Amino acid sequence: MRGRRRTLAAALADALPAVPAARQAALTAAFAAACGPRLAREASVRGTTKEGRLLVVATTAGWAAQIEAAAPILCARVNERAGPRSISGIDVHVAGS
Helix, strand or coil: CCCCCCCHHHHHHHHHHHCHHHHHHHHHHHHHHHHHHHHHHHEEEEEECCCCEEEEEECCHHHHHHHHHHHHHHHHHHHHHHCCCCCCEEEEEECCC
8 A cells, every 4th residue: 555655744743743752843843744755854943042042053154044034934834733833933043154
C-alpha cells in the first residue's frame, strides 16, 4: 500500500508534541517542517526565550532576512504542528555575529 510521502521532519513534528520531555525536539522538527528543506538547511533552532520565542540561527544575513520576513507564517505553522501557542514569535540571529 502506498502512503503519502512525508519528510522525517514532518513525521517528527507530528509525533513529538505528545511527549513533554521532547518539547525542544518537537519545536525543532516543527520549524524544519514549517520552513521546508532548503531553508531548514540554512537555519538551526537553538532553543526558546523566557517569553516563548523560538531562537533561530541563520547561516547568513540573507537567510536571516528571509526568516524574519516569513516569521509570522512560520510561527503559525510551528504552532499548528507543535500545539497552540507553543511559540509566540521567532528571534533570528546570524551565525558568527
